[in-house]
Amino acid sequence: MSPGKVLDRVEAMLAAVATLAARAYAGTAGSPPRVEASFRPDGALRFAFRLNDVFVTVDWGDARLLPDQKGDSPAVRVAVRNGAGEPARKAREAVFRAATAAAGDPRFRLLHYVNRDLDVFSMDEGGMDRLLARRLAPGRTRCAGFVFDRALEDERDGYALVFSDGEGANAVFRLMPSGVRPDLPRAASPGPFDLAIETALPGEAARPVTGDAPMLADEATPFGRLVVFVRFLLARALHAGMTVDAPPPKPREVETDPNPSPPTAIPSRPAATWDFAPDTSWRRFLCPFEIEHDATGAHYVLDPVIFIEHGELECRHVRISGAGRIRQHKPLWQVWKRRSEKPHDADPYAVHSGWVTFSTYLNEEEIICGASDKLAVLLADLRKDTRPDELIFLNDTCVVRLLGEDLEMVLREHARAGGAPVLTPKKTLGGHSDLQADLMAQIRRLALEREGGAPPSDKEPGTAAFVGYPPEAAFDELAALLDSLGVKAAATLMPWLGLAEAHSLFRAELVVSTPFRGWRKAAGTFTALPGLRVIQPPLPYGLDATRQWFDAILDGLNRPDLKPRVEALHDEAVRELAPLIRQAADCRLGFVMDAEEAAAMADVEGFYGLPALRFLESLGFRLAALVYAGDGTKAEEACAGLAAMLADPDKLSIRPFADKAELAKALAADDIHAVWSQFVFDRRLLACGKASFSLGDLEKGWAGALRTARKLLARCRWPAPRRFGRHVGAQGWPA
Numbered sequence: 231m232s233p234g235k236v237l238d239r240v241e242a243m244l245a246a247v248a249t250l251a252a253r254a255y256a257g258t259a260g261s262p263p264r265v266e267a268s269f270r271p272d273g274a275l276r277f278a279f280r281l282n283d284v285f286v287t288v289d290w291g292d293a294r295l296l297p298d299q300k301g302d303s304p305a306v307r308v309a310v311r312n313g314a315g316e317p318a319r320k321a322r323e324a325v326f327r328a329a330t331a332a333a334g335d336p337r338f339r340l341l342h343y344v345n346r347d348l349d350v351f352s353m354d355e356g357g358m359d360r361l362l363a364r365r366l367a368p369g370r371t372r373c374a375g376f377v378f379d380r381a382l383e384d385e386r387d388g389y390a391l392v393f394s395d396g397e398g399a400n401a402v403f404r405l406m407p408s409g410v411r412p413d414l415p416r417a418a419s420p421g422p423f424d425l426a427i428e429t430a431l432p433g434e435a436a437r438p439v440t441g442d443a444p445m446l447a448d449e450a451t452p453f454g455r456l457v458v459f460v461r462f463l464l465a466r467a468l469h470a471g472m473t474v475d476a477p478p479p480k481p482r483e484v485e486t487d488p489n490p491s492p493p494t495a496i497p498s499r500p501a502a503t504w505d506f507a508p509d510t511s512w513r514r515f516l517c518p519f520e521i522e523h524d525a526t527g528a529h530y531v532l533d534p535v536i537f538i539e540h541g542e543l544e545c546r547h548v549r550i551s552g553a554g555r556i557r558q559h560k561p562l563w564q565v566w567k568r569r570s571e572k573p574h575d576a577d578p579y580a581v582h583s584g585w586v587t588f589s590t591y592l593n594e595e596e597i598i599c600g601a602s603d604k605l606a607v608l609l610a611d612l613r614k615d616t617r618p619d620e621l622i623f624l625n626d627t628c629v630v631r632l633l634g635e636d637l638e639m640v641l642r643e644h645a646r647a648g649g650a651p652v653l654t655p656k657k658t659l660g661g662h663s664d665l666q667a668d669l670m671a672q673i674r675r676l677a678l679e680r681e682g683g684a685p686p687s688d689k690e691p692g693t694a695a696f697v698g699y700p701p702e703a704a705f706d707e708l709a710a711l712l713d714s715l716g717v718k719a720a721a722t723l724m725p726w727l728g729l730a731e732a733h734s735l736f737r738a739e740l741v742v743s744t745p746f747r748g749w750r751k752a753a754g755t756f757t758a759l760p761g762l763r764v765i766q767p768p769l770p771y772g773l774d775a776t777r778q779w780f781d782a783i784l785d786g787l788n789r790p791d792l793k794p795r796v797e798a799l800h801d802e803a804v805r806e807l808a809p810l811i812r813q814a815a816d817c818r819l820g821f822v823m824d825a826e827e828a829a830a831m832a833d834v835e836g837f838y839g840l841p842a843l844r845f846l847e848s849l850g851f852r853l854a855a856l857v858y859a860g861d862g863t864k865a866e867e868a869c870a871g872l873a874a875m876l877a878d879p880d881k882l883s884i885r886p887f888a889d890k891a892e893l894a895k896a897l898a899a900d901d902i903h904a905v906w907s908q909f910v911f912d913r914r915l916l917a918c919g920k921a922s923f924s925l926g927d928l929e930k931g932w933a934g935a936l937r938t939a940r941k942l943l944a945r946c947r948w949p950a951p952r953r954f955g956r957h958v959g960a961q962g963w964p965a
Contacts, residue, residue: 240373241461243340244268247332251277255324273465275341277328279321286321290329340365343466351422351468353407358383361405361467366391370508370826374455376401388423393456397937401453402428403460407474410761424475425464427457431628482881512890512914512962513858515822515907531653532658532728536612537587540605540637541627542597588612597629605637609644621729622652631657651676653727667752669727673754677732685736685761694783695721695735697753698744704934707776708770708779711799711931715792717783724752732756740786745769746839770930771845803932807849810939814850817946818883819923820897820905824858825868832871838925842906843882844875845928849939852881856896859886894918894964903946913960917953921945 248267256262263281271274274289332338344363352358358381358388371378376396382390388406395401405423427439531537541666590604605624612622626637635895641652656668678684694717699705709719721734724744735756736743741764743757744750757764765786770779777800784792821843823831834841843853855872857865864888873879887893898904899919905915907922915922929938 236656240340240371243338246276247328247338247341247889248277250328250331251279251324254327255279255320257282269462271458271460271461271465273343275329275462277321277325278635279317279324281317284317286318288321288325290325290954294937308778325875339363340463341466345467345472346469349472350475351472358389361389361464363467365463369514369759373459374452376452376456383847391460393460395452397422401456402430403464404428405464422472423464423468425461429453441925484651513802513822513824513887513893515905515912516827530732531621531623532726534617535586535623536616536650537623537625538605538608539587539625539627540630541590541625542592542629547891572863576681592629596816597633606643609640610647613644613647613649616650616700620650622650624652624654625653626657662753663748666724666749667755670724670752673723673727673729673732677729680729681733681736685759687737687761690718690720690735690737691739692716692787692789693718693720693738694740694742695719695723695736695738697722697756698746698749699737699742700725702929704930707933708776709930711780712783715780715784715789715795717787717792719788723756724749734864736762739763740765740783742767742783742786744839747835747837748838768841771841771928771935772848773800773807773932773935775841775845775847776800776803776930776932776935803936807936807939810936810943811850813943814939815852817903818852818854818901819846819942819946820854820856820920821866822856822858822893822897822905822907824861825863828855828857828868828872832875834875840925840928841875842925842928844877845935845938846942847876847878847881849935849941849942852883854883854885854899854902856885856887856893858888858893860888886933891964904942914963915959916951916955916958917957917960917963919955921948921951 244267248265251267252262252265255265263279263284265280266278268276268278270289273867274291277288277290279286279288296312332341333343342363342365344365345360348360351360364380366378366381373393376393378401378591379392379394382392385453387610388404390405393403404426406426407423427632429437429439431819582770588608590608592604596604609622616622623639624637626635630637637654641654644652653669653672655665657665694712696705699722707721712719716884720738721731723731736759741757743753743763743764743766745766745768756762765782765784767779768775770776777796780796782792784790784796804939821831831837831842846853853876855865855869857868859865863886865884869882869884873882873884876882885896885899887896894914894917896902897915897920902920904921904923906923906924907915909922912922923942927938927941927945929935
């Protein structure tokens with residue numbers, strides 16, 4: 231496991247230290263118990279041991295304070311639920327060994343105690359560095375679906391740690407000397423500071439969380455787990471014996487300028503490098519948050535559907551915009567279709583034309599007093615004019631949730647009145663993948679209810695259903711080729727949703743599921759059902775991979791007699807691609823990455839099932855990995871996984887860089903012709919005279935491979951960036 235993997239993903243780090251304890255308990259002979267590690271707000275790390283009838287928990291404090299294994303101390307607490315005596319002694323000793331190993335291992339620096347010998351904490355220029363002690367990495371450290379965004383330091387307000395959920399909502403943890411900001415309610419105080427917690431939804435001001443709010447202690451929620459993690463982190467940096475040396479608070483200044491300067495039209499950083507990691511945005515090109523959002527957040531209902539947006543008018547028509555707003559390429563597909571829309575109080579009209587949208591358009595009075603009755607009236611009107619096969623998709627917006635309206639009661643009344651089924655995205659779940667899985671489960675439940683509780687045993691011969699294959703031209707071509715072979719693509723589910731598709735999937739002879747790990751939970755809501763024959767072949771990126779994909783489907787359908795026809799189609803594509811491969815040999819495609827991003831791209835099942843570098847190599851392109859080495863990373867080691875996935879590793883040129891100037895020089899190299907970037911109109915690349923390409927340019931299938939090769943060749947030969955790119959410029963980027 232690489233240092234970055236353990237450091238930046240809190241859950242993975244907990245699993246790793248739990249594994250250390252399990253191995254230490256088992257020794258060389260015994261069977262390892264199941265061990266779970268979790269944070270405690272007081273700075274302890276709790277280990278729970280379970281093996282047969284044994285259940286022991288051990289709380290670990292500072293490893294240096296551990297006494298010989300004799301009794302409890304403020305640093306070590308043993309609670310025997312079941313298994314006193316030898317099991318408890320072994321658990322205690324295992325924690326001692328695991329804690330000692332973790333205390334000396336930089337991979338586990340999130341667990342390390344710091345400032346133990348510090349009696350006075352000075353709020354000077356180095357205060358934030360002492361507090362964090364390099365334990366949090368902006369844009370990389372993740373916990374419970376949140377990512378550490380930035381640290382703020384203010385001589386008046388103290389310190390703040392800002393976490394984002396990737397959807398625009400923030401959680402802010404403020405550390406302040408006593409007496410500062412009395413307007414904010416306090417949570418439990420770490421060391422000499424007061425702790426205040428605020429949350430901010432997209433486009434809204436921060437709201438304080440009261441110290442006795444239930445969600446502060448509810449570890450079943452992502453926010454509750456984040457709170458416990460931050461309090462654990464602070465408790466290991468600040469101790470009760472500390473005092474704080476802070477400058478006297480300054481009075482708050484009030485803006486008196488009657489004509490303040492307008493905001494600048496251009497942000498002070500490069501306009502195309504926005505990310506959740508402002509300190510590292512200059513070297514971020516992959517947009518992992520946006521890709522994940524689009525991969526798991528796009529939901530398109532195929533059945534006749536009535537879409538209801540229950541919320542205020544602004545939610546429907548106001549979007550984040552203005553200076554500094556950055557657009558990312560849609561990474562995988564574009565599912566949005568034109569649809570009609572009217573407010574509910576418009577004249578009644580037929581709703582049988584596919585997607586039709588209503589909005590409750592709450593006004594100020596309704597937002598203050600509540601408006602669940604407005605939704606109930608809308609649903610009652612729709613019950614008069616809907617068919618049995620229609621669905622309702624209800625999107626209850628932020629303001630409705632903040633009002634605390636009892637929508638469940640409204641929906642129960644609608645169901646009792648015989649209304650059409652309602653799909654509701656549960657936004658309180660841990661993230662987009664959980665929300666997607668829940669929507670799939672709702673579709674499955676409705677479909678099974680209509681099937682009598684279980685999938686039918688009768689299958690339609692020669693049919694295949696697809697789970698996790700998004701709507702795109704390349705998939706339509708693959709489905710048409712299957713049809714020419716006598717294999718019918720009977721259904722496509724996820725990100726498509728639909729009852730008719732679900733019924734067709736139940737009757738398909740074969741189910742072809744995506745290998746993308748991020749979709750497995752959602753796909754499993756269907757593929758885990760009994761009576762389905764499921765395969766999970768690699769995605770058909772490239773000529774050989776496409777042939778193997780077809781062969782896997784024909785094997786699943788027991789139709790090897792059709793393979794000669796597949797071979798003929800493959801041979802034809804090989805002949806057509808051959809001249810393009812010869813042309814691509816003169817072109818090199820660049821990728822900017824750090825060690826973690828290199829590992830992610832080498833993990834095909836984690837990287838959207840896309841073997842990007844292997845696919846591009848098969849098209850004839852040479853490749854260059856520009857690897858960030860400013861943190862001590864050895865570029866060759868970081869790219870070992872990428873090189874291993876290539877047929878000819880020599881086609882990959884590995885080039886380290888340590889700062890912005892070195893990256894700009896590497897990007898400007900004459901032998902690099904186009905560079906991967908998920909940012910639209912990436913000024914950094916234009917300033918270096920380079921064209922860009924993105925994930926969405928890579929297409930599946932034989933025809934998709936040919937299109938990909940032609941597109942990228944045209945991108946590499948495009949003269950405009952080389953001739954005019956320097957005139958575009960990017961603020962903060964080397965000229």
